[in-house]
Amino acid sequence: MIVERWINWVTLLAFMVVPLWALVTDEPFTITLATRAAILALAAVGLNIALGIGGLVSLGHAAFFGLGGYAMGILAFHAQNYTPLELGPFTTEGTKSMPVIWLTAIIAAALAGLIIGLLSLRTAGVYFIMITLAFGQMFFYFAISWSAYGGEDGLSIYVRNGFPGLNTLVPIQFFGICFVALCLSLYVHWRLRSSPFGLALNAARQVPQRVETVGLNPYRLKLVAFVISAAITGLAGALFADLNRFVSPAMFSWQLSGELIVLIIIGGVGRLMGPVIGAAIFVALEHWLGGLTDFWHIWLGVILLLIVLFGRGGVVGLLTGKAGPHV
Amino acid sequence: MSDPILATRGLSKSFGALKATDDVSIDLLPGEIHAIIGPNGAGKSTLIEQISGGLRPDAGSVHLMGQDVTHQNTQARAKAGLGRTFQISALAMEDTVLENALLGAIGQSARPWRFWSGVAGDRTLVERAFNALERVGLSDAADERTANLSHGQRRQLEIAVALTLSPKAFVMDEPMAGLGAEGSKFLTGFLDTLRDEAPILLVEHDMDAVFALADRITVLVYGKVIASGTTDDIRRSAEVREAYLGEDA
Amino acid sequence: MSTILIIEQVLNGLQFGVMLFLMAAGLTLIFGVMGLINLAHGSFYMVGAFAAAATAGATGSFLLALVAALAAAALAGALVEMVVIRRLYKAAHLDQVLATFALILIFSEGTRWVFGSFPLFLEIPAWLSGPVALPGGILYPVYRLTLIVIGVLVALGLWWLTARTRIGVQIRAGENDREMIAALGVDISKLYTLVFALGAALAGLAGALVGAIQSVQVGMGEPVLILAFVVIVIGGIGSIKGAFVGALLVGLTDTLGGIFLP
Numbered sequence: 001m002i003v004e005r006w007i008n009w010v011t012l013l014a015f016m017v018v019p020l021w022a023l024v025t026d027e028p029f030t031i032t033l034a035t036r037a038a039i040l041a042l043a044a045v046g047l048n049i050a051l052g053i054g055g056l057v058s059l060g061h062a063a064f065f066g067l068g069g070y071a072m073g074i075l076a077f078h079a080q081n082y083t084p085l086e087l088g089p090f091t092t093e094g095t096k097s098m099p100v101i102w103l104t105a106i107i108a109a110a111l112a113g114l115i116i117g118l119l120s121l122r123t124a125g126v127y128f129i130m131i132t133l134a135f136g137q138m139f140f141y142f143a144i145s146w147s148a149y150g151g152e153d154g155l156s157i158y159v160r161n162g163f164p165g166l167n168t169l170v171p172i173q174f175f176g177i178c179f180v181a182l183c184l185s186l187y188v189h190w191r192l193r194s195s196p197f198g199l200a201l202n203a204a205r206q207v208p209q210r211v212e213t214v215g216l217n218p219y220r221l222k223l224v225a226f227v228i229s230a231a232i233t234g235l236a237g238a239l240f241a242d243l244n245r246f247v248s249p250a251m252f253s254w255q256l257s258g259e260l261i262v263l264i265i266i267g268g269v270g271r272l273m274g275p276v277i278g279a280a281i282f283v284a285l286e287h288w289l290g291g292l293t294d295f296w297h298i299w300l301g302v303i304l305l306l307i308v309l310f311g312r313g314g315v316v317g318l319l320t321g322k323a324g325p326h327v
Numbered sequence: 328m329s330d331p332i333l334a335t336r337g338l339s340k341s342f343g344a345l346k347a348t349d350d351v352s353i354d355l356l357p358g359e360i361h362a363i364i365g366p367n368g369a370g371k372s373t374l375i376e377q378i379s380g381g382l383r384p385d386a387g388s389v390h391l392m393g394q395d396v397t398h399q400n401t402q403a404r405a406k407a408g409l410g411r412t413f414q415i416s417a418l419a420m421e422d423t424v425l426e427n428a429l430l431g432a433i434g435q436s437a438r439p440w441r442f443w444s445g446v447a448g449d450r451t452l453v454e455r456a457f458n459a460l461e462r463v464g465l466s467d468a469a470d471e472r473t474a475n476l477s478h479g480q481r482r483q484l485e486i487a488v489a490l491t492l493s494p495k496a497f498v499m500d501e502p503m504a505g506l507g508a509e510g511s512k513f514l515t516g517f518l519d520t521l522r523d524e525a526p527i528l529l530v531e532h533d534m535d536a537v538f539a540l541a542d543r544i545t546v547l548v549y550g551k552v553i554a555s556g557t558t559d560d561i562r563r564s565a566e567v568r569e570a571y572l573g574e575d576a
Numbered sequence: 577m578s579t580i581l582i583i584e585q586v587l588n589g590l591q592f593g594v595m596l597f598l599m600a601a602g603l604t605l606i607f608g609v610m611g612l613i614n615l616a617h618g619s620f621y622m623v624g625a626f627a628a629a630a631t632a633g634a635t636g637s638f639l640l641a642l643v644a645a646l647a648a649a650a651l652a653g654a655l656v657e658m659v660v661i662r663r664l665y666k667a668a669h670l671d672q673v674l675a676t677f678a679l680i681l682i683f684s685e686g687t688r689w690v691f692g693s694f695p696l697f698l699e700i701p702a703w704l705s706g707p708v709a710l711p712g713g714i715l716y717p718v719y720r721l722t723l724i725v726i727g728v729l730v731a732l733g734l735w736w737l738t739a740r741t742r743i744g745v746q747i748r749a750g751e752n753d754r755e756m757i758a759a760l761g762v763d764i765s766k767l768y769t770l771v772f773a774l775g776a777a778l779a780g781l782a783g784a785l786v787g788a789i790q791s792v793q794v795g796m797g798e799p800v801l802i803l804a805f806v807v808i809v810i811g812g813i814g815s816i817k818g819a820f821v822g823a824l825l826v827g828l829t830d831t832l833g834g835i836f837l838p
């Protein structure tokens with residue numbers, strides 16, 4: 001069986017080589033697909049911290065993804081229309097600068113994560129699943145009714161936002177940005193996982209009563225994990241909006257929350273590269289099956305069922321022959 | 328007489344009509360091993376749960392070094408110096424043995440909020456964890472996955488985790504359960520020395536161990552204390568004979 | 577705001593509430609008895625609505641449409657239980673979420689495949705259309721009133737089933753101790769299939785009934801499903817009575833909140 005470390009490096013390498021190859025052979029669409037995969041992977045890496053290490057089955061992570069998306073949409077919308085952005089008593093301007101947008105997205109998602117986490121982490125098991133789902137839907141319906149920002153139709157941004165020193169309109173450069181963000185998030189996951197916090201969080205998933213008897217608070221550990229997780233998924237949302245130059249309530253949809261979990265399952269829960277491999281496979285399937293049939297989701301459903309019923313551990317589990325963490 | 332490290336006063340807890348503990352008052356003095364014995368279902372684990380904070384008593388109070396901790400949660404009591412072990416091992420089965428001990432060390436350091444430093448590179452934590460494993464004879468298995476441990480080794484690890492906390496008082500729920508003769512003997516010897524570090528409230532079915540170790544014994548039957556005293560007192564007690572052997576007094 | 581309008585809205589809220597109850601009852605039974613979180617419950621709602629619309633289109637009979645909805649949803653439920661769900665009872669919640677999420681994908685896209693992406697319409701039959709005069713001179717649609725009555729009847733029926741019949745006793749026993757009732761010779765897997773199909777049928781009925789007020793389309797079940805989850809969280813998992821109270825509460829809040837809040 002293959003050692004996980006090898007799988008990790010090969011995955012990252014492949015993730016770089018494919019778009020570069022597409023650049024050489026002049027297939028910009030492949031680069032766009034790779035970018036999409038990188039962004040979805042980023043969102044799922046965020047979720048994987050809560051789900052894979054902390055065991056928190058959140059069915060509401062689209063809330064954070066959507067918040068990131070709307071952070072981008074709203075800031076860029078005001079910037080492109082030269083209208084002031086009124087926040088209660090304050091008035092500021094929109095912006096087309098990616099770093100500012102990212103920071104906003106991260107903060108907004110982290111705050112939402114804090115509030116949702118404070119309330120929903122009081123519960124566990126199915127209650128937690130249902131409550132996170134309900135919170136996600138609240139954001140969805142709010143976005144639909146928020147007519148100032150497009151309501152049901154969403155917002156279109158005409159030109160992709162900028163990053164100092166780069167031309168983000170060139171696909172490979174934008175891919176580079178997303179890929180670096182993905183690598184950073186993986187680094188965060190890796191450091192977290194091997195830190196005292198990660199060890200305690202991982203134990204809180206397995207034996208919360210033990211964590212309490214050594215004087216630690218499982219609720220707080222999980223809350224912090226949830227906030228970090230939300231922040232990363234929020235950043236992914238901002239990048240996703242920039243990729244499509246469009247945000248809509250669909251970014252808040254519960255299907256998206258479900259798909260993020262699906263990505264992780266395909267790759268391997270709690271595995272560092274699980275979300276990355278899962279996202280790559282998901283986007284490839286979407287492209288390939290989607291080209292064959294309009295109803296590719298049926299086949300996604302069937303594949304997913306087979307994985308759940310017969311192949312826990314996902315691709316990484318299959319390749320390493322080791323069961324992953326039990327969530 | 329010195330002040331008790333740990334004390335309960337009139338602890339009562341009912342599950343529906345069942346009185347699991349009924350007006351239980353016990354003391355744990357410095358340097359002693361105080362054994363709690365009683366038949367299955369007597370309420371021993373329920374008592375331990377109330378002492379360690381997992382169950383709120385219906386009435387009564389728990390005191391740790393003179394402080395009333397009845398309204399504190401499990402974490403606060405652990406921080407205040409309570410080191411408990413579980414009757415049914417509660418260990419992170421997916422993690423290594425060392426990682427389980429490290430969890431205790433992290434709890435003892437009270438600083439789980441370090442996100443960026445590798446735990447394996449933290450000398451203080453690793454030394455504390457490893458030291459505890461060494462003392463229970465598990466250091467060779469440090470890198471083993473806990474799920475792969477034998478039952479006996481898991482019991483040892485339970486105690487090691489409590490050791491990492493350097494508690495002021497140990498509360499142990501049947502640490503010998505399921506150990507072979509060899510294991511019991513080792514553990515008896517170990518607990519005998521441990522009492523000098525911190526007193527032990529010991530729930531145990533293994534009577535050889537109890538009578539070898541205990542300074543005092545309290546007998547619990549149907550949630551009630553029916554006898555309490557030195558080993559000799561208990562050996563001679565008519566009520567205890569009756570409760571255990573069904574002999575007429 | 578006039579009292580008449582308020583009473584009308586309260587009735588609307590009740591009507592929405594009892595339909596939510598039909599969804600929530602199945603969910604909470606399935607959770608209480610089998611410990612399963614079923615995201616695909618909304619699919620049975622959709623299946624019922626489509627079966628009703630197709631049947632009504634072919635035969636013109638609303639009653640036949642309702643029967644078809646019940647049958648199709650129950651059948652789908654039984655099938656799903658035997659092929660997939662049964663393997664999930666002891667599984668982790670995450671597995672249940674994923675597998676039932678997969679079922680939604682299959683059901684939704686499958687339905688789109690068969691019926692296309694355009695919504696279907698289910699007509700309220702002539703004998704149930706038009707308003708009825710309530711005491712106090714309020715005119716209220718007969719159909720909606722009928723839904724309230726049906727919902728209440730189903731609630732009573734379910735209460736009777738769980739509290740007064742042998743199956744109900746077995747169901748409640750199964751909640752507490754599967755091994756025990758299996759040891760007593762009750763065929764537990766048949767019981768589970770039955771409960772699951774019953775839950776699915778209720779969802780299908782709700783879908784068909786609501787389908788005549790709204791349009792019948794793919795994805796119609798999920799918003800209702802999510803509200804039904806809220807109902808269950810309020811009412812407590814496994815409790816039929818809780819589901820009923822919770823459903824009315826959510827139905828009324830949702831409807832009245834829409835008027836009184838900006």
Ligand SMILES: Nc1ncnc2c1ncn2[C@@H]1O[C@H](COP(=O)(O)OP(=O)(O)OP(=O)(O)O)[C@@H](O)[C@H]1O
Nearest residue numbers: 342345347365366367368369370371372373374414
């Ligand atoms: N959470 C609970 N709910 C209801 N009854 C309980 C609960 N916990 C314990 N009991 C009951 O309380 C009584 C005391 O149980 P407890 O576990 O404290 O006994 P014990 O003395 O530790 O027994 P053993 O020697 O078997 O470990 C038993 O009859 C048990 O069934």
Ligand SMILES: [Mg+2]
Nearest residue numbers: 371372373414
């Ligand atoms: Mg016990």
